Amino acid sequence: MSSNTDFEPKIIAFVCNWCTYAGADLTGTSRLKYATNVKIVRFPCTGRIDFLLLLKSFAQGADGVIVSGCHPNDCHYTSGNFHARRRWIAFRSVLDLMGVDIRRIQYSWVSAAEGSKWADLVNNTVADIRALGPYAEYQKVADYLEKEGYNEEA
Amino acid sequence: MKIGFYPGCSLTGSSREYNESVVALAKALDIELVEIKDWNCCGATAAHVMNEELSLSLPARIMAMAEEQGLTEVVVPCAACYNRLKVTQHELEDENKRTRVIEILKQPYKGDLKIINVLQMLEAYGAENIKTRVTHPFAHKVACYYGCLLVRPHSILKFDRVEDPQSMDILIKGIGGTTLDWAFKTECCGAGFSVSRTDLVAKLSGNILKDAADRSAEAVIVACPLCQSNLDMRRGAINKTLENPIDIPVIYITQAIGLALGIGAKELGLKRHFVTVEL
Amino acid sequence: MKKLRDRAAELLSQGVVSLVIGYEEGTKRPRPLFCRNSESAEKLIFDSRCFHNLAVYITKKELVGKERFAVTAPISTLRSIMQLYVENQLSEEKLLVLTVDLSGELREFTTFDEIAAYVAQFELKRGEREQGILSKIEAMDRAERWKFWMEEMSHCFKCYACRSACPLCYCSKCVVEVNRPQWINPWPAPLANMEWHINRAMHMVGRCTACGACGDACPVGIPIDLITRKMMEDMAPEFGYVPGQPAKQGNALSSWKLDDREQFIR
Amino acid sequence: MSKIGVFICHCGENISATVDVERVAREIGGMEGVAHAIDYKYMCSDPGQTFIKEAVKKYDLDGVVVGACSPRMHEPTFRRACAEAGLNPYLCEMANLREHCSWVHEKSEETTEKAIDLVKMLVEKVKKNKPLDSIKVPVTKRALVIGGGIAGIQASLDIANTGHKVILIERDPSIGGHMSQLSETFPTLDCSQCILTPRMVEVAQHPNIKLYTYAELESLEGFIGNFKAKIRLKAKSVNYATCTGCGACIQKCPVKKIPSEFNAGLGTRTAIYVPFPQAVPNKPVIDRVNCNYYKRGACKICEKTCQVGSIEWDKEDEIITEEVGAVVLATGFDVKGTDFFPEYGYGQYKDVLTGLQFERLASASGPTFGEIRRPSDGAIPKKIVFIACAGSRDPAKGIPYCSKICCMYTAKHAMLYQHKVHDGESTVFYMDIRAGGKNYEEFVRRAIEEDTVNYVRGRVARVYEKNGKLIVKGVDTLLGGEQVEIEADMVVLATAGVASCGSELLAQKLHVSYDPYHFFAEAHPKLKPVETNTAGIFLAGACQAPKDIPETVGMASGAAVKVAALFSNDELVREPVVAVVNRLAPPLYSTCVGCFMCETACPYNAIEHEEIKGRDGSLIRTIARVNQGLCQGCGTCVAFCRSKSIDIQGYTNEQVYAEVMSLLND
Secondary structure (H helix, E strand, O other): OOOOHHHHHHOOEEEOOOOOOOOOOHHHHHHOOOOOOEEEEEEEHHHHHHHHEEEEEEEHHOOOOEEEEEEOOOOOOOOOHHHHHHHHHHHHHHHHHHOOOHHHHEEEEOOOOOOHHHHHHHHHHHHHHHHHHOHHHHHHHHHOOOOOOOOOOO | OOOOOOOHHHOOOOOOOHHHHHHHHHHHHHOEEEEEOOOOOOOOOOOHHOOOOHHHHHHHHHHHHHOOOOOOEHHHHHHHHHHHHHHHHHHHOHHHHHHHHHHHHHHOOOOEEEEEHHHHHHHHHHHHHHHHHHOOOOOOOOEEOOHHHHHHHHHOOOOOOOOOHOOOOOHHHHOOOOEOOOOOOOOOOOOOOHHHOOHHHHHHHHHHHHHHHHOOOOEEEEEEEEHHHHHHOHHHHHHHHHOOOOOEEEEEEEHHHHHHHOOOOOOOOOHOOOOOOOO | HHHHHHHHHHHHHHOOEEEEEEEEEOOOOOOOEEEEOHHHHHEOOOOOOOOHHHHHHOOOOHHHHHHOOOOOHHHHHHHHHHHHHHOOOOHHHHHHEEEOOOOOOOEEOHHHHHHHHHHHOOOOOOOOOHHHHHHHHHHHHHHHHHHOOOHHOOOOOOOHHHHHHHHOOOOOHHHHEEEEOOOOOOOOHHHHHHHHHHHHHHHHHOOOOOHHHHHHHHOOOOOOHHHHHHHHHHHHHHHHOOOOOOOOOOOOOOOOOOOOOOEOOO | OOOOEEEEEOOOOOOOOOOOOHHHHHHHOOOOOEEEEEEEEEOOOHHHHHHHHHHHOOOOOOEEEEEOOHEEEEEHHHHHHHOOOOOHHHHHEEEEEEHHHHOOOOOOHHHHHHHHHHHHHHHHHHHHOOOOOOOOEEOOOOEEEEEEOOHHHHHHHHHHHHOOEEEEOOOOOOOOHHHHHHOOOOOEEHHHHHHHHHHHHHHHHOOOOOEEEEEEEEEEEEEEOOEEEEEEEEEOOOOOOOOOOOOOOHHHHOOOOOEEOOOOOOOOOOOOEEEOOOOOOOOOOOOOOOEEEEEEOOOHHHHHHOOEEEEEOOOEEEEEOOOOOOOEEOOOEEEHHHOHHHHHHHOOOOOOOEEEHHHHHHHHOOOOOOOOOOOOOOOOOOOOEEEEEEEEHHHHHOOOOOOOHHOOOOHHHHHHHHHHOOOOOEEEEEEOOEEEEOOHHHHHHHHHOOOEEEEEEOOOEEEEOOOOOOEEEEEEOOOOEEEEHHHEEEEEEEEEEEEEEOOHHHHHHHHHOOOOOHHHHOOOOOOEEEEEEHHHOOOOHHHHHHHHHHHHHHHHHHHHHHHHHHOOOEEEEEEOOEEEOOOOOOOOOOOOOOOOOHHHOOOOOOOOEEEOOOOOOOOEEEEEEEOOOOOOOOOOOHHHHHOOOOEEEEOOOOHHHHHHHHOOOO
């Protein structure tokens, strides 16, 4: 696929508080540089991350998504990441069956000690998504009757 | 009672007496042995150290033939063959290996054949009949010698207690014999080195016989042609390594039971041994 | 069939159950019948055309009430009943299950173990229709699949018949009715439709018993039942569960194994 | 509309160097629902915090977002500031502008825009924040200690000495555990009994300790601070209130040939017995399995000999319930028997012993009064072989782990043997010598150098009996791997330490997780070694993994401190980040349909079944309820709930949804 350089992918990262969020903090304290395209949403645990949030991200114009948490056996809650892993195994195959572009979701385990891994993860994902181009396919679908629709202020 | 039968090379050559006794005993116990058609050598004891594909293909073909014949269970008296067939079955659980072997064989192989040794056959289909049909109680003190191929590797064969097997002892007790608790039940006799390194075989087999003799065994009972030939045929060489020669016979479990059931020594091939059998 | 009618009438007249849910002749095909007295039991039928999944009614408290009731169930329904039991929606003392086995014999189940044992004899196979469409989909590449489903989804006008027909959609408040936040918009629109069906598939992982009721109910004939069926086919071996059999360690997504296999996590 | 205050920190230069903080404040200030937005050099400094406090009052803020460093750094600081200003602390959130932005990006337009997005995100979140109160759980200040070995004894004493009540239960008739069976202890060779017995007595006499021997845990309900323990007091058949422990009954008991557990099967005991002379309590129990009366209904000799009539034939097991706030598991370990080793004779050779049996031989209170004699013929063994790693570090035997204590006690055994049998010859077969610990290596060296113990590095393939001798066939891997054959009079196997029998069952009763070998699992391998995954249940000693006495005692004291800390407050205060199941007015009650898949998903067994009953008491529905004492707030249940009936405070669906929307919506 041709990589169009003028395109700045929007990427949203769902991370757990105990490993990857802390890992990203370490990236900061070690002053490692990475692309600005990724914004982090903090969760207590990957087990908390609802698959609908990933769908919503694409609907709202994200070109890529990162989901990251503790390595197996390192979960602060002992098994949240194992539950998450299963959820993602299932979710991926649903999306694949429906023809959603699963290359745009990058799952990873980043521990609190892997500051550099986080930087690499972000940079690589940004590069991959840039190569894939904007996820217009999905957004086109979203831009119909939706915008005014979502979540009225309660 | 019908069951598949794979004699293997030894039983048609150096160990005909084993074959004879197995057949005779099966007959006496109304077990019908159905020989696998057009069977081939299993490749023991050399193939698996030379060429893996060959060492898997040979036994695989044997089992494929048996499957083709519609057999579900096959008795393999020779411990070496028994070992190779079981190990092959285990190895071929691996997808890639299986596909490779099948393309070598050019014939289907399912791998669900039940492979059993003589002891298992007697346990499963003979135990009761034997008890009721003993006419000449086997009133002897013997050392049951299992060797290595019958029980090892345990993780694959899953047969008996690996360091201290009991199945043969139980059978012997069943026909009125007494068995020794001795040290060399599962030590190696030298097996395949019988020809190439007689000296080594003499030493290893010597230890085995010596311990049995020291504990005043009247005979050593075996269920493996290799063990038998080493302990029996190589007796001359063995005795050279010992200060006082040993003359206790080495007979097959099938022969021992055969005697107890009153089957003639000739039918049981007892005349073929090098060390004369007077039991 | 005679046996079934007699037994149903007997159960009702003896007051063993207050209701028998079964099938009667309809205009085009059999339709559900709710017998509350032995007379109406005469109308009961049970044959290969009776595949409408009656399990959908047995979680409706307003319908089955407090007393014990009976339901006539072909295999597909039996599987749903098992799944409902796994999900704590049924209790043995309230339920009595009738079915007619292949030899035409009437069978009566009072425990879930019996049902599980009986169901275990039947394997879940793709029918011609399923095989036809699924093999087509499986042959497509990603973009083609997306086009295919977008096309199909464009017919969906969110009647929620799939939801009403599915015995496992028993939530008192469905996620589309949850409005803080409004995860999925309830109206028909390409995105809302896509999200709804992906969501359905995810909610069915480890639960769907491939009875086909949802697809059967869809008025515009979207093969939605195949989404959940395909998931079932792929996930069941992956996570080691058997549809229609009790799951000791819990639902596929509420449990996990140390060695769950996956190649996509960096 | 919400009134949110936004405070952007320069962090000196740390943020402002790459992020245009003024612009961030300016743009956010224009956001809907933002009442006040400023930037300042050091938000965390006193003046900085004062800005926040004043703004909260002045603009009557209902939410605060501080754009500064990582919340993992200063969230508590700013939440406290808000609280002091009268704003619920949980209405304050932080945007991570330093670690996640200024430090990882160059100075640029994008960097500033990202900073703006990050703040926006948190503003949107805060709009959905709800005031929360930290959770308070009452604490019952009484501890239950399970297991009366040295671990349980130490834990009990330490807790009791902090002034809290302790209930100590032990399944055997006496406390003391394995340590009471030991002869001398490494590396000091001081007598085990001499250092243990005083502590046993102390336990018995301590005003804060209630001791139940011959008792087992039946069930445990509840959660941290509020457990209900059902304890089965097994029938002793002797009334301890009246029994004086004179021991006459024991003298007279006709059943004398029962292998003594205390002597690891080497000695014998009677049917009515005290396990060992220094037992605590020092009163007998009747072993009903072996007692003539219970077997045949006749005998009752003990009853005749008992002056005070303490024998209670028809006494039955008693179940009592105790309320406790914390539990310490100290159930210790077992050692594999010699029968586990076919290659070493399947336990059929009398003179092949386990290390524990050798301890009894070497112990002055043992069956041979401390003389090393062969169980077979009572002769003094002139040649003895010790086999280390018998079972341990042997995957083929299903025990891949190191039992840790064997290297040391084997050296001790060899040493003791040399001290007792001067013309004796001792050989130790070992894989590696693991003597990590204060004075441990020195101790082993002493055995080798001063006591001339012959150490052979290699495994033993076989041990068999031949004319009265035990033939040990091994290999010496240091000297060219040649075979060694020793004619020994006695062989001692340092058999593997394994989880004590029944620990799997106990773990299930307590909802404590355990490893593949049934040792109880600690909450974190490094940082929470004495905690379990079930809050309020702690571990002490070898029930977690094989360990020696010093380590066990240390761990026991550690567990005791955890309990004391828990008991130091009347209430347990916890972050309100926990899951909640929604409740609605009748007839709905809740959108939860009670499929209870959250129950299987929850790692903490925090999901309970709540029965909703009508006025007539009839059951309407059963729905899920979260036990806030047990919930740790991972939120796995939330993502799993199909009807979104369960949500987690602090990370509610509304909050995270708002964050996602804000990030991308433009």
